Amino acid sequence: MVSLAVPTATSVESSHRVVRRIRPRVVFAKLLAPAVSFGLAIAVWYLVSMVLLGASRRFLLPPPHAVFTESLANPAKLELMSRALAVTAKVAVSGLAVSAVLGVAVAVLMSQAKPIERVVYPYAVVLQAIPVLAVVPLIGLWFGYGTAARTIVCVLIAIHPIIAMTLFGIQSVDRNLQELFTLGCASRLRRLWALQLPAALPSIMTGLRTAAGLSVTGAIIGDMFFAQGRPGIGTLLDNYRARLQSEDLIAALLLAALFGVLVFAIFTAAQKLTVGRWHESAR
Template identity: 50%
Template sequence: MSSRSRARRVAQLLRAGRPPTTWRDLLAPLVLFAIILGIWYFVSLVVLDPDRRFLLPSPDSVVRVAFLDLDNLEQLLRGLWLSTKVALIGLGVSIVLGMAIAIAMSQARWVEKSVYPYAVVLQTIPTLAMVPLIGFWFDYGFFSRVVVCVLIALFPVISSTLFGLQSVDQGMLDLFRMHRISRWRRLVSLQLPAAMPATFAGFQVSAGLSVVGAVVGDFFFKQGDPGIGVLIDLYRARLLSQQLFGAVILASLLGVVVFVFFGWLSRLVTGRWYGAETP
């Protein structure tokens, strides 16, 4: 392959955002999963005494009790559905509110100077310290759980979107200004499309954090139907380790699914600008 062909190939891979998937890329996580599973079995069946095996039940017992028992599975799925609704609503509010704040800050320097320090302060306040106050102010139901999700998931959207909007090529901005294109048109036609990769990266981070917020909210706001966090606390108190591990696995899978979805959505949306082949 000539140097020019190699350079063209590298440029195509960079535009695509990542190299093509190979069998090694698929095999590596499977091998690591098998190793973790083997260690889990070894600790559960060999290291732990039978009377202490509840601390780490074997994977097959977790699957049998938590997922193959229809009563336990139905309870877990109901809790997962409630937590999913909380996480998705909180994530949606975070995206809309975070993008609006970031756009306002990108368009007016005084807005950024005024608002950004408080956004940082909101991010640095321990969420567990805010949860009791949220309960006092908004009761302990569904709405309070959504508020917790928003508080946890908001800052990544603000920071990533603002970074993307402020990272637009200066030459393109000067070109738009030279032709006296309006601020709104400049935002829609140049800044927002250029900010999409950074913005969707923030969406992915906030997607995982929204699931964390839903679970954390459940631990404190236990009124109404139990979410997955309430079930985790209930199983912990009753030493139902198989169900506890099943609830943790489902909560983790929810976070992974939301994270992967936004990664796919990012490639789908931004690919029209950043992944297209040049002739």
């Protein structure tokens, strides 16, 4: 005879105590790895700057404290970089929004008709394969050298992951569910809205998260090549490089990197909120 043990109040309370003990350890473990990694990066930075580089070549990589005191701690320079970063952020968000709308729309069209996929998808692949820097002169000739050109660069760089992942998600819907909708005589629009797009949501969010980082890269590249209008962070990076302002160059680069990490973190949180706990990608 098999006996079933019924949990008592004491056992439940003890399990709650174990959970309360484990959670701080888990949080500490998650914070420890980034902290150690950051400390090692700073140590390597100091090693290269203060030991491997001589005093005459230290301008190539100033030490962290020099970057902080000479640039980040300077209110005038920090304000200039912040304004430039705001311009770049606006372009990156605009480019990502256009990429999301166009990418999802193109992927949906391709998923509904094989002839459209055969015609359109090769162009999407070619668009991804062509170096953006090679078409930058044409973009400047056709669309000018202002915000519109910067946004187009973002779209060219960021749209392919959205198209590819959305199409993959829609085409990967479980066949049994597809047959269930067929038996129910569901229309094409009903099948798309109630089955295919919800099932493809994890893939769509993964594509958006990838495209978000690429959009920031595209905005910075656009800043460097299209300097009309308000300067972006890429414009400052190019100016600091030309003037050999190493401290300002590294400080602007760090701010751009922090912005990229922030965008990635926002879309990671959005993926967890939209997908929830029903898919492995949100865990």
